[in-house]
Amino acid sequence: MHVRVAVIGTGFGGLGAAVKLRRMGITDFVVLERADSVGGTWRDNTYPGCACDVPSHLYSFSFAPNPRWPRNFSGQPHIRAYLEWVADTFALRPHIRFNSEVEAARWDNEELRWHIDTAGGPLTADVIVSATGPLSEAKIPDFTGLESFPGHVFHSSRWDHDYDLRGKRVAVVGTGASAIQFVPGIQDKVKELTILQRTPPWVLPRADRRITGPEQWLHAKVPATRALRRGLLWSIRELQVGAFAKQPDVMRAVEQVARLNIRRAIKDPELRRTVTPRYRIGCKRILLSNDWYPTLARPHVNVVDSGLAEIRGSTLVTNDGREIEADVIIFGTGFHVTDLPIASRIKGSNGTTLAEEWKDGMAALRGTTVAGFPNFMTIIGPNTGLGNSSMILMIESQLNYLADFMTRLDVLGGSKAALAPRKEAVDAWDEKMQRRLARSVWNTGGCQSWYLDANGRNTTVWPGTTGEYRRVTQAVELSEYEVLRHA
Numbered sequence: 001m002h003v004r005v006a007v008i009g010t011g012f013g014g015l016g017a018a019v020k021l022r023r024m025g026i027t028d029f030v031v032l033e034r035a036d037s038v039g040g041t042w043r044d045n046t047y048p049g050c051a052c053d054v055p056s057h058l059y060s061f062s063f064a065p066n067p068r069w070p071r072n073f074s075g076q077p078h079i080r081a082y083l084e085w086v087a088d089t090f091a092l093r094p095h096i097r098f099n100s101e102v103e104a105a106r107w108d109n110e111e112l113r114w115h116i117d118t119a120g121g122p123l124t125a126d127v128i129v130s131a132t133g134p135l136s137e138a139k140i141p142d143f144t145g146l147e148s149f150p151g152h153v154f155h156s157s158r159w160d161h162d163y164d165l166r167g168k169r170v171a172v173v174g175t176g177a178s179a180i181q182f183v184p185g186i187q188d189k190v191k192e193l194t195i196l197q198r199t200p201p202w203v204l205p206r207a208d209r210r211i212t213g214p215e216q217w218l219h220a221k222v223p224a225t226r227a228l229r230r231g232l233l234w235s236i237r238e239l240q241v242g243a244f245a246k247q248p249d250v251m252r253a254v255e256q257v258a259r260l261n262i263r264r265a266i267k268d269p270e271l272r273r274t275v276t277p278r279y280r281i282g283c284k285r286i287l288l289s290n291d292w293y294p295t296l297a298r299p300h301v302n303v304v305d306s307g308l309a310e311i312r313g314s315t316l317v318t319n320d321g322r323e324i325e326a327d328v329i330i331f332g333t334g335f336h337v338t339d340l341p342i343a344s345r346i347k348g349s350n351g352t353t354l355a356e357e358w359k360d361g362m363a364a365l366r367g368t369t370v371a372g373f374p375n376f377m378t379i380i381g382p383n384t385g386l387g388n389s390s391m392i393l394m395i396e397s398q399l400n401y402l403a404d405f406m407t408r409l410d411v412l413g414g415s416k417a418a419l420a421p422r423k424e425a426v427d428a429w430d431e432k433m434q435r436r437l438a439r440s441v442w443n444t445g446g447c448q449s450w451y452l453d454a455n456g457r458n459t460t461v462w463p464g465t466t467g468e469y470r471r472v473t474q475a476v477e478l479s480e481y482e483v484l485r486h487a
Helices: 012-023 076-089 179-186 213-221 223-245 248-265 269-275 292-296 341-345 391-412 423-437 466-472
Strands: 002-008 029-032 102-108 113-118 121-130 152-155 169-173 192-196 301-304 308-312 315-318 323-325 328-331 376-378 417-421 481-485
Touching: 002 012, 002 113, 012 029, 012 076, 012 391, 102 341, 121 391, 169 179, 179 192, 179 292, 192 315, 213 223, 223 248, 223 466, 248 269, 248 292, 269 292, 269 301, 292 301, 376 391, 391 417, 391 466, 417 423
Parallel strands: 002 029, 002 121, 121 376, 152 328, 169 192, 169 328, 192 301
Antiparallel strands: 102 113, 113 121, 308 315, 315 323, 417 481
C-alpha cells in the first residue's frame, strides 16, 4: 500500500493534519494510531481530576469551535469527546488505521519515499507527518528495588481504575501538572498520602467556573461572541510573553500572588517553607489549582521534600535517608519530552535514526523539519512548546506550514521530488533559538525543568509569541531546502 502522506497519531496534531490535508483536496493519506480510538494524550490520561490548564475556548481548533464547553477549564472527558467530534465532523475515520503503531520507518534515497512498518502491516508514503506529541510516553525512572515492591505501582498516565485505593498507604512520586490534579482527587479515599517532592511547583489559583447555559446559547447563536472570547484569552497571553522571554524579573509580581495562595491555605510554617519554591516563577511550568495547597494541609497528607532514592521491599527510601512505608506507588514523573521514543524508529537519508541525529539535542527548522530527513515533518517539534498559552495555536501554524510544504512539492513534481532542509539552515535556526532563550526565565530562573534536555539545552520552548510563530511558518522558504529528484 502506498499513500501520499502518512500521519502518525490521532491527538490534536494528527487530527489537525488530517483536516488540513482534506481541505487541500489531498485524500490519499492515512493516519496511523497505535491505540483503538482517537485522542492522544487526552485518551490516555484518565486520572482523577484530569483537566486542561488552558481555557477551553482557546484550547480548541479555530476551524472547529465548540460553543458548548461546560467550564472555563474543561476536563479530560469533554476534551476527548471534542476530538471524537472532530474526527466525525471532518470525516476522518476512513483514513485512520487503528492498532497500527509505527515500529520503524526508513527513507529510500532511490525511490524518494518512506518505507513504514506498523503493527497493522507495512506501507510506503511520500511524506511523513509525525504528530506523536511530547506528552505521550510515560517516564518512570529506574529506581533500585522497584521490581521487588510488593504493592501496586502505576503511572498517572496509565491510571489503574480497577484498583481500589481506599484504606491504602499511597506514595506519590512527583509534584508536576498531573500530580496537583490527581492528589486532591484521591486524598479522601486513602488512609495515608505521602508526596515525595524534589522541587516544589509554583501554583496559582485556577479561575475556573461553570459556563452557563445562556453563555453557551449566545456562543452558539452569535459566533462573534465566541470569537471575542477566544481573542481576549489569546491577547492576554500574548502580552505575557515578554516577561517570560525577555524580562524574568517582572515575574516577581506574579510570585507574590502565588505566595499569597500558599499563605491563605497553609498555616503551618514548616509546611509552608517546604512547599515554597526557591526559583523564579515561570522557570518551571506554572500550575493552576484551588485545592492543591488545602490538600497538603490535611492531617493524613505528608509532604517529604526529598526525591526517591531506592525501594526496599515496601519501604521507600528518600535521597536524605528518610523511610516511608507504602502499599501503593503512583508515579507522577512526567513524559519523555526531550528524548522522544519515536525518534529511535525513524531512519533518515544517511541511514541514522532521528534519535542518533538528536543525541546532542533536538533541532528542527522552524520547529518542523529535520536535516537528513526528507519529506518528514513533526508537529510540536523542537522549540515549539509554550509556557503560558495554547499549543493548539502552535499546531495550527505548523499545519499552515504543512499545507505550503505540500503545495511546493506538487509544483516541483509531486512524488517525483522531495524537500530536505539544509543543515546550515537548521543550525542557524537552532542557534537563533538558543540565543533568544539565553535570557529567558526558562533558562535563567534557577531551576531544572523538563524544558531542558540532558545537556542543559532548552530544546522545548518557543521564545516568542504565537503570532510571531504564525508569521514564520506561513510559507516554506525554498532557499532553506535542497530539492531532491529521481536520478
